[in-house]
Amino acid sequence: CGSSVVLLKDTKLMDVKLGQLGSWLAMRDFTPGGILGAIRRGHERYYNKYINVKKGGLGGLSMVLAGYVILSYMWSYSHIKHDRRRKYH
């Protein structure tokens, strides 16, 4: 037996121990409905924490933009690779 604690369906990611990560990942709901639910939950968490407040700050919007920048960089990395200055690192 690998884990001392039984994994329940809705333990949070931060409470999962490192060894249980594989089984936890297998337990998650990967149906389209499940994925949509996960996206909705994530969005609601972010929205209610950073944007839906009385005095919202800069961070709420800038984090989204920074995430977009990093994501677009990752997607176009294979194209940017050709601009490298040294061939061997």
Added chain:
Amino acid sequence: PVPPLPEKGGEVRHGLIPEEFFQFLYPKTGVTGPYMLGTGLLLYLLSKEIYVVNHETAAAACILTVLVYAIKKFGPNVAAFADKLNEEKMASALAMKNDTIQTLQTAIEEEKKEQWRAEGRSYLFDARRNNIAMLLEANYRERLLMVYNEVKKRLDYQVALQNLKRQKEQDHMIQWVEKSVVQSITPQQQKESIAKCILDLKALSKSAHAAV
């Protein structure tokens, strides 16, 4: 009812990294931990050229400089403006709510007053009843007076009729008696009475002479 919105959003340091990350690393590495992590990560990315320095980097640097300067300079103004807009919205909504409550309060007051007024209906009805009774009474008395007058007129007529009849009888009888007396004075009696009168006159004149 809907719970009120939280005052401030989650804390974000340097506008990019949430405060939870710093708190997460604080027990193990203290205050400088996340910064060291950031520096090391940056150097690794640069040295392995996972982050390539090209024309886009120069563009990004310029844009970021301008952006940071603009935010530092105009941030508070924009925040104050947005706060003012929010305040106005809240104030107008609150004013509307207060106005509605006020209107309803006055409506309640008016309603209570109307109820109090409705209680006085009995007095109104009493007054009206009295009015009608008085009208009836006046009408009755008027008619009574009329009846009395009419009856009196009839009776007066009868009395006048009787008086007239008696008077006429009296007059007629007097006339008849006079006429019969005058008729009964025969010439014989006339002469006798004239002679008697002359004798009386002589006697009177004698006594008068004597008196003078």
